Amino acid sequence: MTKQTRRTVIVGAGPGGLAAAILLAKSGVQVTVVEKRGDVGGRTSTIRQDGFRFDVGPTFFLYPRVLKEIFAAAGYDLEREVPMTRLDPQYRLVFGDGGELLATPNLEQMVKAIAAISPEDARRFHEFMTHNRGKLEKFMPFLQAPFESWRDLMKPDMLKLVPLLAPWRSLDSDLQMHFKDERIRLGFSFQSKYLGMSPFRCPSLFSILSFLEYEHGVFHPTGGCGAVTQAMARIATELGVEILLDEPVEKVLIERGTAVGIKTASRTLQADAVVVNADFAEAMKKLVPNSDRRKWTDERVAKKRFSCSTFMMYLGIDGRYDDVSHHTIFLAKNYRQNLRDIESLHRLSEDPSFYVQNACVTDPTLAPEGKSTLYVLLPVTHDAGMIDWSIEGPKYRKLALQQMEKIGITDVERRIRTEKIMTPEGWASEFDLYKGATFSMAHSLDQMLHLRPHNRFEDVRGMYLVGGGTHPGSGLPVIFESARITSRLLLEDLKMEPQWSTSAGTKPMVSQDELIGATS
Template sequence: MSNRGRKVVIAGAGPGGLAAAILLAKSGVDVTVVEKRAVVGGRTSTIEQQGYKFDTGPTFFLYPRVLREIFAAAGRDLDTEVPMTRLDPQYKLVFGAGGELEATPNVEKMEQAVAAISPADAMRLHAFFSDNRRKLERFIPFLESPFESWRDLAKVRMLKMLPLLRPWRCLDSDLRSYFQDERIRLGFSFQSKYLGMSPFTCPSLFSILSFLEYEHGVFHPTGGCGAVSKAMARVAEDLGVKFLMEEAVEQLIFEGRRAVGLRTAKGSLAADAIVVNADFAEAMKRMVPNHLRRRWTDERIARKRFSCSTFMLYLGLEGRYDNIAHHTIYLARDYQQNLRDIERDHRLSEDPSFYVQNASVTDETLAPKGHSTLYMLLPVTHEHKNVNWAKEEERFRALALRQLEKIGITDVEQRIRFEKRLTPVSWGNDFGLYKGATFSMAHNLKQMLHLRPHNRFEDVDGVYLVGGGTHPGSGLPVIFESARITSRLLLEDMRVEPQWEPAGSLTGAPAYEAVS
């Protein structure tokens, strides 16, 4: 029997919404995606100006296997649709406290690189990889399953994992079991910033983030991560998904406590179910009346802990920096103080850590011939009364450009032919992020698993969530996984059989060969 009579509307064409659209359409559901912007991808979109192309947000493409399986469900091959290069070195770390580290998936070379900084720590590298391989294998089923109540935590299999996960430790404390040198620990914990958190407060579970990079690779999709979003939209359209672009959702329409459609400035759409792929906190405040929300009221949302934000520079340059790595991370001399400035004191550091993508050394499609792109990201506090960006933006931009000299990039100002900036205020105004928090709600122990907003939204009927604000959390691989979890729950409620294979293991061998 056809399921085309079943109508689902997805609010937002970010990566989670696009993945859900593919899975639901493949299962025979009538899907419409409503997107306020002119391009798909949300923060995983492309900025295209004057022949330059930049990823808006994510630039590290990690663990393609989840998306590869979603493409396969639609009868497509991800590797054909979006050619990718596995990077080696994955990135270069420059320590403000002294020293550099080229991170490579070649374990022997990585041992040598670590030994150049701390010989004793190099001897513990195998133990770190081995322990985290086991941790990931044991935890993956929980990343692939919905968590809808505390009872899910009481399962025997979860309790048996506590000695392995060590939830009583923060990430930095856990890494002390392996590495003595603070710089090496930072090299395996800065990834907590993918969640918008500090390694000194982030749960120890997330040591699996750096392990994933070494075990399964860091990739660059040709054209950038935004090219992945465009490919997903193509696949969705081929499956019959309709896209309504430049049409912002104003509110959901309810009959009692059940959502029956949504309203935009151009009209209304009826639906049997609605998938919200937007910043959770901001979407709830805008789309769902407060009196209908029993658990996630405006008042409770305001009490939650939110991630940091970012200050962004997108620079189109005349000339190239071929001696600079594809990805470079500078870690401030006083990294802990930099994090306190961001998370506790809500002020701008004078020696901020930063990340630079110099993707033109890998991908010549991103800039006109003889030109290149630089993408610069500086973690900063989310919107707070302590920082007035109308006054601080120019000063902080100048500081950011000076910081580039610390990784060997000079003479930038005179080469700039195109420039775009984003501040926490921009993230809020342009992308609808609550407090401009680019990684949504923080991933502390009080805001994980069943304590995050549920994939089958618990406050009203007929509403489902995908994206970084729900389980499993932030980061492209887990956002794609959130789409699988949510799509299964939605189809289960509609009594429709999913037309794709069960989630595969995240521990399978990588499919790409590394290239220099």
């Protein structure tokens, strides 16, 4: 008798959904990915406008090992499929309070760079690296495993981690053990913005983010991060995955508490399992009736804390700013007030922090000859009903152009040849992000691990979650890890074996050799 083929439908062609599609297809599942937009990638896609290309969202590609393993599981080589450049310097930090720091993966050069601002802190840099190397090594197995109950926290190995992870400390408090100068601490904690959180509220665990940059590098994929999801979609298709574009899902079909497929305007797709790779809060509201959700009701979701949003400017310009780094982060003089404006007061700052990607100094393929791209990001509040962007948007654009002068980008407005603006309202309408929060639910202690929506969704049998809204959380490497967790759980429930070698407890995401000083 021929074994029945199992079918899975994945809602959303973001990086997590595409990674899950690859892993499930490799394991013998018939996979259909249904995407509302006309292109794959979600927030990790590409804007093409007047001959220019811009990443929509992520521009830092960190720790490629997870995706490299997923590609290898499918029989592909990530480095061959998506050429990448390791950046040095990784980025330039400009402090509104005075001083600059060129962050480099050359650790001895980094010590000298820190010493130019704070000699005392420079002496503690290697101590910081050693501490976080151990933290990552010990916590990594838990980032690779599902958390479905508080009982998972009570495992002996997890309890042993409590002193090391120090959950009672914020990221900034943790960094005070290593660095006294607040500017240096900001240089090792601004990465909490990848999670949409303030370093003064973000859990201390996330000091591993900056550690990963120095240990394993910051990369630029040729063509931008959108080129990564394009390659993933191609590989998925070659493995037999069907990808349907321009096809918004209207609802998940649920029978007696079990997901049995999805419905779009033009078709109904039956499935043995449904994976949702859309913004969790917004997807629940639109795709799953409130009456079918016992735990994650609309009322409960509305009470959760959500990340910041971003005000974006995608600029195609004449010429190039060759003396401006690939990545530049400006940290406002009153950084704490800037964060309060975003997180608590829900208002716009007069002197905001910002980030600029000047990618054409590394990758001229992103613009026509003689031109270049500027990607400008200002963290702002999510939509709390306090800001009318139709009024404030033009004002904030003007302020952003003025702020850019502080990092050496002057006289830019007359050079603009194409432009796109994205506000929290745009993130909500174009990408279906709840409240326009670009990093989903905040990563506070009460919204992590088993307290985050589970990879095997609690409220609907046969339904699974992948992406930044579920465990382990936001950021591309972590989202790829969520795909592995979710795919393992789904295959387990279908009584199928994963056809890839890496799994929690068998092969660590970070090898011992890599942990001991892989810095070149």
